[in-house]
Amino acid sequence: MKALTNKALTALVFVVSLPAVAQMDHSAHMAQSAKTPATASADAMGDGQVKKVDKTKGTVTLQHGALPNGMPPMTMAYKLKDAAWLDKLKAGQKIRFATDPADGGMTVTNIELVK
Ligand SMILES: [Cu+2]
Numbered sequence: 001m002k003a004l005t006n007k008a009l010t011a012l013v014f015v016v017s018l019p020a021v022a023q024m025d026h027s028a029h030m031a032q033s034a035k036t037p038a039t040a041s042a043d044a045m046g047d048g049q050v051k052k053v054d055k056t057k058g059t060v061t062l063q064h065g066a067l068p069n070g071m072p073p074m075t076m077a078y079k080l081k082d083a084a085w086l087d088k089l090k091a092g093q094k095i096r097f098a099t100d101p102a103d104g105g106m107t108v109t110n111i112e113l114v115k
Contacts, residue, residue: 044068045096045112050089051075060089060108062097069105079107088113 048064054077063075080086081100085108089095094114099105 045098045110046071047114048095048097050091050093050095052077052091053086053089055086058083058086060086062095062108064097067099067105069099069101071099071105081107081109085111 046064046067046069048062050060051063052061054060057077059077059079061075061077064071065073078097078099089111096112096114097108098110100107100109
């Protein structure tokens with residue numbers, strides 16, 4: 001009985017994790033456009049370029065264009081939802097990013113590297 005339960009759990013985890021991987025790789029945009037307009041605007045990505053990465057403060061300074069949340073073009077320091085992004089970003093990197101409306105758009109909640 002115990003063996004059967006473990007097997008069932010393993011199968012379940014396998015089935016659940018496959019679509020998650022597919023979504024990370026390919027369907028970020030489609031998933032976003034499929035959302036309701038209100039959610040889509042909160043999650044909408046704006047264009048920016050990394051000017052400075054401050055690992056001590058855990059912030060990244062971005063020069064950005066006009067953002068979907070209404071912020072005009074400017075250069076400012078953002079907090080990051082995921083500190084691991086500090087290692088992915090460097091000055092000069094162009095990105096698309098989303099911010100958290102809950103704190104006035106001062107925290108980056110999603111980043112996409114632009115080649
Ligand atoms: Cu700004």
